Amino acid sequence: MEEKIPGLIRHSWSKCMQCGTLSQLEEYHGLDLTRSPEGKELLLKGEFFQWRCPKCGLEADTAWPCWYYDPEARLGISLVPGIESSAGEEAVQAMNRSLEGLSQPGMTHRVAGSFYAMQEAVRAKDMGLDDRTLQLVKPLIIGQLQSHGEVVWNGFFQGVSTPDPEEEPLHAVLYAAIGPDETPEYGQPIYWYDVHLTNRKVVRTGVNQVVFQMCQGMLEKLELPPDDGRFHLYDLNWAIDCHNRAQQG
Ligand SMILES: [Zn+2]
Known part of the structure; x- marks a missing residue:
């Protein structure tokens, strides 16, 4: 250095x-x-x-x-x-x-x-992504890991990649389909996260494009003002609050 x-x-x-x-x-x-x-x-x-x-x-x-x-x-x-x-x-x-x-x-x-x-x-x-959408994804993937008994500290976005559509679905990824009767498409971009467990293990997991777009829709409904140049803190707790409010409303 x-x-x-x-x-x-x-x-x-x-x-x-x-x-x-x-x-x-x-x-x-x-x-x-x-x-x-x-x-x-x-x-x-x-x-x-x-x-x-x-x-x-x-x-x-x-x-x-x-x-x-x-x-x-x-x-x-x-x-x-x-x-x-x-x-x-x-x-x-x-x-x-x-x-x-x-x-x-x-x-x-x-x-x-x-x-x-x-x-x-x-x-x-x-990557030109809205960091608030990336936060809104977190409660979904962390909730899934917790339901498998993992104790999670936090998770952080790593990047996007598009897997080969011929390949099997990736088991670490949370997939959603557009309609209730449809099956997810596997050739779509995956948004990857590293989830840190409290025992310092790191689990690589992600969501497909449909889950990401659901979170984008959720962000739009929140009608937050555009960035005003002031400091803002958007983190996992903020995202959990948004999900809770969306469920109540
Ligand atoms: Zn020591």
């Missing part, structure tokens, strides 16, 4: 939750692409925020407050470790108050609670 830009790497001490060993953590802060263009690639690679205890080998993901900025993609993401929409709305409001005057129409400003959520917002922008 580049070290010539001052402040790119900051050091902090971290204590292992399992054995109590103190070790030094290198916090990478070069995610403003105007200062460090390699920041995007490093973020998507995702290694710099994965930590391993030098003594007992415990592995954990770390996060620190930082800022991702890509003016070309018109995307800015503020990482606030651990923030969740269920408790974080006030924090987002406070952030908007402190950044009054910086909000730019036409910019997408997001708040993320982890580097995984930050990666997800970057991928969504790269």
